[in-house]
Amino acid sequence: MDQRQIRNFSIIAHIDHGKSTLADRILELTETVSGREMRDQLLDSMELERERGITIKAQAVRVMWKGHELNLIDTPGHVDFTYEVSRSLAACEGALLVVDASQGIEAQTLANAYLAIENNLEIVPAVNKIDLTQARPDEVAAEVADLVGEAPDRVVRISAKTGAGVEAVLDALVERIPAPAGDPDAPPRALIFDSSYDQYRGVVAFVRVVDGSFRRGEPLKAMAQGTQFEAEELGFFAPAMTATETLGAGEVGYVITGLKDVSRLRVGDTVTTARGPASEPLPGYKDVKPMVFAGLFPTDSDDYPELRDSLERLKLNDAALFYEPETSQALGFGFRCGFLGLLHMEIVRERLEREFDLDLLVTAPNVAYRVMLPGGEEIEVHNPAEMPREHELVEEPYVKASVIVPKDYVGDVMGLCNERRGRFDHMEYLSEQRVLLVYELPLGEIVLDFYDQLKSRTRGYASFDYDLIGFREGTLSRVDILVAGEQVDALSLIVHRDAAYERGKQLVERLRKEIPRQMFDVAIQAAIGSRVIARETVKAKRKDVLAKCYGGDISRKRKLLERQKKGKKRMKQVGGVDVPQEAFLAVLNLERK
Amino acid sequence: MNGPVRHLYVHLPFCAHRCGYCDFVTVVGRSGSHRDYVDALLRELELEGGVLAEPLETLYLGGGTPTFTEPRELARLLGSLPRAAEVTVEANPETVTPTLAGLLVEGGVDRVSMGAQSFRPHLLSVLERRASPDDVRRAVQTLRDASVDNISLDLVYGIPGQSPADLGRDLEEALALEPEHLSCYELEAKPGTRFSHTFGEELSRQSEALEGYFEDVVEALSGAGYRWYETANFCRRPELSGGRDLRSRHNLAYWLGRDYLGLGIGAVSTVGSTRYRNTPRMPTYLKALGRSIRPPREVEALDEDVKHRERVMLGLRLDEPLALAGLEDVVDDDALDRLEALGLARRSPEGVCGALSLTPRGRFLGGGVTAELLA
Numbered sequence: 001m002d003q004r005q006i007r008n009f010s011i012i013a014h015i016d017h018g019k020s021t022l023a024d025r026i027l028e029l030t031e032t033v034s035g036r037e038m039r040d041q042l043l044d045s046m047e048l049e050r051e052r053g054i055t056i057k058a059q060a061v062r063v064m065w066k067g068h069e070l071n072l073i074d075t076p077g078h079v080d081f082t083y084e085v086s087r088s089l090a091a092c093e094g095a096l097l098v099v100d101a102s103q104g105i106e107a108q109t110l111a112n113a114y115l116a117i118e119n120n121l122e123i124v125p126a127v128n129k130i131d132l133t134q135a136r137p138d139e140v141a142a143e144v145a146d147l148v149g150e151a152p153d154r155v156v157r158i159s160a161k162t163g164a165g166v167e168a169v170l171d172a173l174v175e176r177i178p179a180p181a182g183d184p185d186a187p188p189r190a191l192i193f194d195s196s197y198d199q200y201r202g203v204v205a206f207v208r209v210v211d212g213s214f215r216r217g218e219p220l221k222a223m224a225q226g227t228q229f230e231a232e233e234l235g236f237f238a239p240a241m242t243a244t245e246t247l248g249a250g251e252v253g254y255v256i257t258g259l260k261d262v263s264r265l266r267v268g269d270t271v272t273t274a275r276g277p278a279s280e281p282l283p284g285y286k287d288v289k290p291m292v293f294a295g296l297f298p299t300d301s302d303d304y305p306e307l308r309d310s311l312e313r314l315k316l317n318d319a320a321l322f323y324e325p326e327t328s329q330a331l332g333f334g335f336r337c338g339f340l341g342l343l344h345m346e347i348v349r350e351r352l353e354r355e356f357d358l359d360l361l362v363t364a365p366n367v368a369y370r371v372m373l374p375g376g377e378e379i380e381v382h383n384p385a386e387m388p389r390e391h392e393l394v395e396e397p398y399v400k401a402s403v404i405v406p407k408d409y410v411g412d413v414m415g416l417c418n419e420r421r422g423r424f425d426h427m428e429y430l431s432e433q434r435v436l437l438v439y440e441l442p443l444g445e446i447v448l449d450f451y452d453q454l455k456s457r458t459r460g461y462a463s464f465d466y467d468l469i470g471f472r473e474g475t476l477s478r479v480d481i482l483v484a485g486e487q488v489d490a491l492s493l494i495v496h497r498d499a500a501y502e503r504g505k506q507l508v509e510r511l512r513k514e515i516p517r518q519m520f521d522v523a524i525q526a527a528i529g530s531r532v533i534a535r536e537t538v539k540a541k542r543k544d545v546l547a548k549c550y551g552g553d554i555s556r557k558r559k560l561l562e563r564q565k566k567g568k569k570r571m572k573q574v575g576g577v578d579v580p581q582e583a584f585l586a587v588l589n590l591e592r593k
Numbered sequence: 594m595n596g597p598v599r600h601l602y603v604h605l606p607f608c609a610h611r612c613g614y615c616d617f618v619t620v621v622g623r624s625g626s627h628r629d630y631v632d633a634l635l636r637e638l639e640l641e642g643g644v645l646a647e648p649l650e651t652l653y654l655g656g657g658t659p660t661f662t663e664p665r666e667l668a669r670l671l672g673s674l675p676r677a678a679e680v681t682v683e684a685n686p687e688t689v690t691p692t693l694a695g696l697l698v699e700g701g702v703d704r705v706s707m708g709a710q711s712f713r714p715h716l717l718s719v720l721e722r723r724a725s726p727d728d729v730r731r732a733v734q735t736l737r738d739a740s741v742d743n744i745s746l747d748l749v750y751g752i753p754g755q756s757p758a759d760l761g762r763d764l765e766e767a768l769a770l771e772p773e774h775l776s777c778y779e780l781e782a783k784p785g786t787r788f789s790h791t792f793g794e795e796l797s798r799q800s801e802a803l804e805g806y807f808e809d810v811v812e813a814l815s816g817a818g819y820r821w822y823e824t825a826n827f828c829r830r831p832e833l834s835g836g837r838d839l840r841s842r843h844n845l846a847y848w849l850g851r852d853y854l855g856l857g858i859g860a861v862s863t864v865g866s867t868r869y870r871n872t873p874r875m876p877t878y879l880k881a882l883g884r885s886i887r888p889p890r891e892v893e894a895l896d897e898d899v900k901h902r903e904r905v906m907l908g909l910r911l912d913e914p915l916a917l918a919g920l921e922d923v924v925d926d927d928a929l930d931r932l933e934a935l936g937l938a939r940r941s942p943e944g945v946c947g948a949l950s951l952t953p954r955g956r957f958l959g960g961g962v963t964a965e966l967l968a
Binding site: 519520541542543544545546547548549550551552554555557558561564565568576 | 781847863893903937958963965
């Protein structure tokens with residue numbers, strides 16, 4: 001295809017604003033799929049995504065419209081995957097910005113729209129769901145026009161559901177988005193904007209060819225990682241995989257590599273040929289580092305090997321997932337896992353429980369800390385229990401958080417941000433009713449329960465997004481929980497010094513309620529170093545007998561005792577105290593709430 | 594190998610009314626012929642009696658309410674059962690008349706165990722007991738008049754609404770009757786009983802407040818000269834009763850792991866390495882024995898390990914040290930060390946391998962201690 005006839009674009013939309021429906025209409029209208037093949041929301045392939053209304057993995061679909069080749073690059077919609085979104089956008093020249101005509105702009109839309117603007121994309125704005133009675137197309141169109149710096153009449157009014165205006169959208173894409181500008185004769189370069197793993201064919205890389213062209217069977221190389229592989233197959237999605245001999249400059253498609261591990265081919269890397277390679281990679285590659293960590297333990301310790309295998313398999317398809325074995329005295333053998341963010345964590349957890357049928361105990365999430373030791377050595381700590389007591393300084397990750405709310409809730413949001421050690425950055429009115437608040441916040445305050453709090457304090461009206469802005473020094477304390485004098489590693493936490501007492505007290509009170517009474521008094525303490533900041537006692541039982549035991553009762557009584565014995569085996573011993581797993585779970589849930 | 598069985602239990606299931614907290618095998622009213630049932634019992638004795646020693650050490654008639662059985666049938670049964678050194682009958686106070694007392698003594702009964710439960714009218718009504726406190730006093734007097742010199746009273750504590758003062762009064766009233774023996778049970782809301790349906794929640798709410806009641810009972814009865822010889826059982830000390838050992842010999846047989854034979858519906862027997870329970874269904878039982886065949890029964894095999902565990906479980910209910918010889922395989926030594934350190938158990942040097950006993954606090958926590966102790 002002549003490079004001048006190609007248009008590459010993404011759709012930017014908030015969850016439920018109609019991105020998938022619009023994609024379906026486009027496939028229909030361009031006759032890429034016949035009506036019979038049409039399945040609603042074709043692009044979301046995984047069961048989980050469908051249920052949660054999110055798209056985890058980007059895919060690219062090629063459609064033909066009036067003699068032009070349009071490549072629709074699907075982007076993940078959520079905050080945790082900002083880097084993947086930015087790479088998807090880097091593969092495009094334009095973006096279709098879709099906003100719900102009744103909801104207006106949401107924080108995630110805003111973040112992704114800014115990303116698109118930063119990537120110098122031509123933005124085609126559209127207001128969707130104009131068929132709804134509560135639609136406010138003019139008002140929302142004005143909001144959108146203002147955001148992208150366009151005239152309101154350039155905002156296309158559509159209904160993806162009925163199909164109204166969708167042809168106009170396709171025309172606008174062809175008309176307004178520039179053709180790709182790469183050099184077809186230069187040494188080949190292609191941007192990997194996503195990858196997935198197929199158990200038979202290995203890693204499949206989704207690429208946007210920038211310069212030159214690629215040929216089937218050619219030896220290839222990923223420039224940043226140095227990984228060598230062969231183009232076993234090249235092709236594009238229409239929407240089924242369609243093999244071709246070559247992928248030329250400006251085109252979007254896939255490369256089947258035969259590699260057995262997605263981590264060897266990272267999003268953002270540049271593919272070139274092994275013979276006559278390009279000298280410079282495309283800009284923008286970065287190694288994505290997990291920022292949120294949690295311990296994952298099987299509820300039944302016999303499931304440990306299964307958990308290990310499941311994580312291995314997940315990792316094949318999720319290069320951002322990090323894990324290493326962790327042994328907790330309280331919870332047994334498990335893994336400390338690193339995630340891009342909370343949603344990423346939830347997705348991994350749900351996939352483990354659903355697809356791999358595992359029962360998991362997940363510790364309270366924490367962030368990565370940078371710690372400078374007295375000798376000047378710097379380490380990164382992923383587990384509160386491993387935070388060294390002696391340190392020069394501790395840095396924690398900070399984010400710039402954007403919250404969009406109706407103006408009546410501004411006070412509530414500010415209150416919450418202040419409680420969470422937020423620093424006010426700025427505030428602006430997006431419309432008469434809706435306000436954008438920008439705060440700098442420690443990520444550690446967000447992973448706890450910020451989002452839930454935000455939702456409940458704004459009756460669900462707030463939308464929220466954040467961007468990592470780096471590490472900053474914090475006045476942080478490590479609080480340990482001790483049961484009968486022994487530290488419970490899984491319950492250690494790192495909190496701001498001012499909150500340490502309150503949190504310690506909460507945890508200790510909760511544990512007192514959850515730990516069954518024993519044959520002796522059990523002290524439950526929260527401590528910073530050797531200083532106890534909160535204490536509770538589980539009083540010893542005074543009586544534990546079955547009143548009656550005669551000839552007819554003996555078997556029953558024995559079985560009761562055996563059950564009691566078995567119950568004890570399931571409990572974890574901490575400081576000689578039998579603690580049921582439910583107790584840990586309750587405390588960890590408190591953390592998550 | 595075990596020698597003849599020296600302990601016989603006979604179940605008489607008939608009751609005037611089924612109390613809300615009861616989970617025994619009972620048959621309400623005079624429905625169903627008492628005569629047919631006694632016939633069946635005697636036929637079962639013919640079938641199984643071959644294992645019994647002559648004479649028996651103990652015979653125990655339990656229920657139900659054995660004394661609710663038609664007097665003629667009860668007398669016929671007592672006259673047909675083998676002689677024993679201790680013959681106990683369970684009784685409800687309202688059934689005890691001079692005639693009945695005479696019938697029992699005539700039939701060789703020398704020990705009567707009577708369900709007093711409480712002396713507080715409002716608590717008796719919660720328990721759905723029909724006897725009044727005065728009925729209990731009158732019954733004891735009637736038995737004394739018939740020269741029954743070994744009377745045991747059952748008391749229940751932890752009744753919904755029972756205050757510590759109520760308990761104190763119950764103990765006082767019971768002691769005033771000078772029984773030779775007392776059994777004190779905490780009320781259990783057993784799953785499936787009407788009682789647990791009505792009071793289960795209230796019981797679990799007050800469970801913490803009731804915790805001290807067990808200690809109160811032990812303290813009061815010990816102070817009044819009773820020996821706390823088993824978790825729930827007390828008997829007058831020998832020095833206060835002319836040197837008599839007033840422990841229930843029949844029940845001691847259970848706690849010492851002896852063999853016993855049980856007759857009647859729902860009755861349990863343990864002979865050698867087998868335990869079995871007769872069908873609890875009256876028609877099934879009568880039908881089988883009507884044809885002189887064994888009633889259907891649930892059989893449980895008891896291997897050495899299980900028998901040893903039961904020895905520990907039951908032995909630790911008693912106040913006498915449990916000899917550890919032969920039980921080493923089921924006792925966890927580390928656990929024993931821990932329990933000794935917590936002041937709940939102690940080893941003593943008696944016998945070849947030493948013996949084990951629980952401290953008073955260990956006995957209050959006997960269930961947990963035993964679970965901990967068993968390997």
